[in-house]
Every structure is written in structure tokens, then in C-alpha cells.
Amino acid sequence: MKRFIGLILALVIAFSSVATVFAQAQHNPETCTDVPVLIVRGMDFGGLYTEVGTENQTPAIQADAKKIVVSVFKGLFGSAFKLSLDPTIDAAIEIVSNIFENIKMNPDGTSLHNTGAIEYPLAAQNYDVLVNGVDSEYGMVRAMIEEIGDHAYYFNYDWRLDPFVVADKINETIERMVAETGHDKINIACCSMGGVMTLAYLTEYGYERVNRVCFMSSTFCGGQVASDLLAGQLEIGDDTLYNIAYDGTKDIPFVGTLMKVLKFVGAFKLVSVLADKITDKYVDTVNDAVLYPVFGGTLSFWAFVQPEDREAAIDFILKGDPESNPELYEKIQALWDMHDNRNALLNEMLENGVQIAVVAHYDTPLIPVYEGASMNGDGVLETYEMSGYATVAPYGETLGDDYVAENPEYLSPDRVVDLSTAILPEYTYIIKGAPHVAGSYGTDYSDFFRWLMTYDGEDFYAGVNPDYPRFMLSDDAQTLTAFN
Numbered sequence: 375m376k377r378f379i380g381l382i383l384a385l386v387i388a389f390s391s392v393a394t395v396f397a398q399a400q401h402n403p404e405t406c407t408d409v410p411v412l413i414v415r416g417m418d419f420g421g422l423y424t425e426v427g428t429e430n431q432t433p434a435i436q437a438d439a440k441k442i443v444v445s446v447f448k449g450l451f452g453s454a455f456k457l458s459l460d461p462t463i464d465a466a467i468e469i470v471s472n473i474f475e476n477i478k479m480n481p482d483g484t485s486l487h488n489t490g491a492i493e494y495p496l497a498a499q500n501y502d503v504l505v506n507g508v509d510s511e512y513g514m515v516r517a518m519i520e521e522i523g524d525h526a527y528y529f530n531y532d533w534r535l536d537p538f539v540v541a542d543k544i545n546e547t548i549e550r551m552v553a554e555t556g557h558d559k560i561n562i563a564c565c566s567m568g569g570v571m572t573l574a575y576l577t578e579y580g581y582e583r584v585n586r587v588c589f590m591s592s593t594f595c596g597g598q599v600a601s602d603l604l605a606g607q608l609e610i611g612d613d614t615l616y617n618i619a620y621d622g623t624k625d626i627p628f629v630g631t632l633m634k635v636l637k638f639v640g641a642f643k644l645v646s647v648l649a650d651k652i653t654d655k656y657v658d659t660v661n662d663a664v665l666y667p668v669f670g671g672t673l674s675f676w677a678f679v680q681p682e683d684r685e686a687a688i689d690f691i692l693k694g695d696p697e698s699n700p701e702l703y704e705k706i707q708a709l710w711d712m713h714d715n716r717n718a719l720l721n722e723m724l725e726n727g728v729q730i731a732v733v734a735h736y737d738t739p740l741i742p743v744y745e746g747a748s749m750n751g752d753g754v755l756e757t758y759e760m761s762g763y764a765t766v767a768p769y770g771e772t773l774g775d776d777y778v779a780e781n782p783e784y785l786s787p788d789r790v791v792d793l794s795t796a797i798l799p800e801y802t803y804i805i806k807g808a809p810h811v812a813g814s815y816g817t818d819y820s821d822f823f824r825w826l827m828t829y830d831g832e833d834f835y836a837g838v839n840p841d842y843p844r845f846m847l848s849d850d851a852q853t854l855t856a857f858n
């Protein structure tokens with residue numbers, strides 16, 4: 375009997391080693407045509423946790439209802455008693471400050487508390503939440519798992535951190551992908567804030583490992599919303615307020631018309647003027663109590679600041695004195711240098727055979743709390759920066775009948791976006807009506823994304839596939855059609 379068991383064991387061992395060799399032989403990176411894909415996600419605002427990875431892991435952004443109610447009553451009673459708005463503003467600041475406590479930063483741009491993001495170090499197919507993803511990055515990674523199995527990876531990070539710190543982690547992830555798949559080059563899809571993180575990776579580590587990079591609704595050129603926030607350019611405009619109110623209600627009978635009537639009688643103007651008065655009076659208080667401690671050290675936001683807003687941001691957040699916080703300022707300067715070198719880097723990459731695509735959307739109004747909110751955008755970010763600095767008419771307007779594009783091929787059929795001024799017009803897709811990032815599983819857009827990441831042709835200019843021309847239209851279901 376002992377002998378028999380021994381024989382069986384020997385057979386099992388022999389068989390399993392043959393099976394292992396066979397399984398390994400099945401994947402040969404030399405002949406495998408699947409290029410590994412890394413999806414660098416965007417900012418997951420609610421995706422930070424205190425004591426992440428431990429059994430005490432708790433969502434970092436907490437709204438304690440009891441504390442809020444106490445603050446609200448304190449504020450309102452104080453205001454009524456003193457006939458002044460100050461106590462209400464103080465209460466609002468207290469509420470916001472409490473909600474954001476766990477995501478506050480140290481003055482040098484590191485996390486004040488033990489707060490971080492969930493990481494996904496293994497191939498994406500090992501995580502149920504990714505295998506069953508539906509919208510945006512989750513939908514995209516699910517599509518990639520279906521296309522290339524264990525060659526798909528997903529990168530999540532603490533969105534508050536210095537992009538150069540995040541770049542170190544992107545590099546670790548890419549080196550792990552290379553080791554695990556055996557391929558020496560990978561494709562990157564970077565979404566939204568992932569754009570600026572990927573730019574930091576390319577700046578710091580080069581493009582030796584990169585076969586292709588697709589900037590999806592990304593911040594590779596920063597973003598106006600955080601630029602205006604740090605530059606103190608806060609404004610509730612009557613037009614931007616109306617745009618978002620109308621866009622959100624136009625399909626509801628009567629309500630859309632009501633918005634038009636309210637606009638006609640000046641209701642949005644009234645709100646705007648009142649809000650401006652409040653903003654002007656309290657902007658410094660709000661900065662000292664909330665903006666500086668919560669966002670002043672958020673280096674990812676500093677990486678959004680536009681060259682023309684740099685001085686204003688130093689004035690507003692650093693009170694015009696960078697030497698008051700030299701450690702932070704040095705990191706900010708490195709990020710701005712990164713942007714100053716970006717165009718040269720991208721062109722060098724193209725010359726050396728790296729394939730690039732830029733995908734940007736427009737025709738959805740932006741959040742009406744900053745000066746740049748009158749720009750055209752996708753509801754979250756501005757088309758101007760996402761497209762790599764195309765010339766874009768303000769939301770709801772066109773560039774005009776008299777407008778002459780340097781290259782007529784680069785002007786959108788509705789005369790709203792002119793790619794002639796963009797960094798990489800030849801490689802840029804502009805999609806009217808698509809939401810921020812998009813890529814929902816099972817949609818046309820998802821098919822477009824699958825093609826972007828798995829197409830294996832030599833030429834990768836926008837429109838090389840007739841199914842996906844440079845200018846496209848998207849409906850609410852992310853169905854894509856040619857726009858011509």
C-alpha cells in the first residue's frame with residue numbers, strides 16, 4: 375500500500391511539473407501579441423481611508439451629522455443675534471474643516487494624518503471590484519481584463535500627493551508588470567488626474583518601458599478648476615450658474631423653461647452678485663481656515679496650475695512669499711518645470727516610436743464656482759487643457775463664422791474646437807457630449823477604448839481607424855458617431 379501511494383505521489387508530482395512547464399510554455403512574450411496595459415485612474419475623491427489596509431480602515435472624508443447640526447444652529451443663531459453673516463460663515467468653515475480634517479496636508483506637502491488609498495498590486499483580474507467594473511476607469515479595466523486577461527493592471531493612489539511621489543509607485547507597478555508578464559514594454563491609459571501623474575512618471579523615469587500612452591480626459595496640461603482655486607479666482611458667475619441649472623433640467627418639461635424665465639428676470643444675476651459680495655469679503659478667511667490647510671499642501675493641485683496663474687497662486691496661497699514655505703515651493707517649482715518641458719518630451723517620445731493619443735470631450739457645463747467655469751468642458755475639466763491647448767469657444771458659444779482655423783481640418787464641424795493650436799493635433803480625438811472619462815462597460819465608447827489600447831498597427835494618428843474619426847459625437851449612452 376505504501377508503495378502504491380508512493381507511486382501515485384510520484385506520478386502526481388511528475389504530471390504537475392509537466393503541466394507547469396506546459397503552462398509556462400503557453401505564454402511566450404516573444405510571440406504574444408497582447409501588450410500589457412496599465413490604467414492610471416483619476417482622482418477618487420471619496421477613495422481615501424484612514425489606517426488603510428488595517429482592520430480599522432475608515433473612509434477619510436466623514437460628515438458627522440451631529441457636529442454639522444450643532445455648527446449650523448450656532449451659525450444661524452449667531453447671525454440672527456448679531457445681524458451679521460460672520461457667525462454663519464464661521465460655522466460653514468468649521469463644518470468644511472471638520473469634514474476634510476483627515477485629508478489635510480502638512481505644510482511640506484505630505485499627509486498630516488495616517489490617510490491613504492487602497493492599492494491593487496496584482497493583475498487586475500484578481501480583484502472582484504475590477505472584474506465587475508461598470509463606469510469610467512472601472513469599466514475600462516473590466517474591458518481590458520476581457521481583452522488581455524492577466525496583462526491588465528490598475529493603478530490607484532493617494533490623489534493628494536506630489537505627482538513625483540506617485541510616479542515612484544507607477545514605476546514600481548510597471549517594473550512589476552514587466553517581471554510578471556515578461557514583456558518589456560507596456561501601454562498606459564491615464565485618466566483625468568492620472569494624466570499629470572503619468573507625466574511625472576515619464577519625466578522622472580523616461581519612456582523606455584512605454585509602447586503607447588493614451589491621455590483620457592486627462593490633466594497632462596493641468597486643469598483650470600484647481601488653477602483658479604489656488605489662484606483665488608473664485609466666482610459664481612450668473613451665466614455659468616444658468617448653464618448648469620439649464621443643462622441639468624432642460625429635459626424636464628416646465629423646469630427647463632422656468633430656468634429661462636429665472637434668467638430673464640435676473641435671478642441668476644442676483645445670486646451671482648450676492649455670492650461675489652460674500653466671496654470678496656470672506657475669501658481670505660476661507661483661505662486661512664480651509665483652502666490653505668486642506669489644499670495648500672496638495673501638490674497634485676499645484677500641478678494643475680496654468681503658467682499664467684502661477685504668480686496669482688503664489689500670491690493667494692503662499693501670500694506672495696515662497697520663502698515662507700521653501701520646502702513646498704521647491705516641489706511646486708519641480709512640477710512647473712515638468713510642464714515647461716512637457717511638449718519637448720512628448721515630441722521626443724513620438725520621434726522615438728512611442729505612440730500617443732489624446733482624447734478630450736466637450737459640451738457639458740462646468741461647476742460654476744470659478745472664473746474659468748465659463749469655458750467649455752466635460753462637466754469636470756476644461757476642454758482647453760484636456761485637449762493639449764486647443765482653441766475652444768466658451769460653453770454654449772462658437773468661435774464665430776469669421777473664425778479662420780490655421781488648418782481647417784482641425785476645426786470641429788460646429789466651429790467650437792480648433793485643434794490647430796493644440797500640442798499634438800494629429801493624435802487628438804475630440805468627442806462632443808461624452809462625459810468626463812466615459813468608458814462605461816458595454817458601450818460604443820468602451821469599444822473605442824478597447825481599440826485604443828489593443829490596436830497593433832504602426833500608424834496611430836487620430837482617424838487611422840475609419841470607425842473612430844478625429845471628431846465624434848456621443849449620446850447619453852456613450853454611443854459614438856462620426857461628427858462631420
Ligand SMILES: [Zn+2]
Binds near residue numbers: 409525
Ligand atoms: Zn503576453
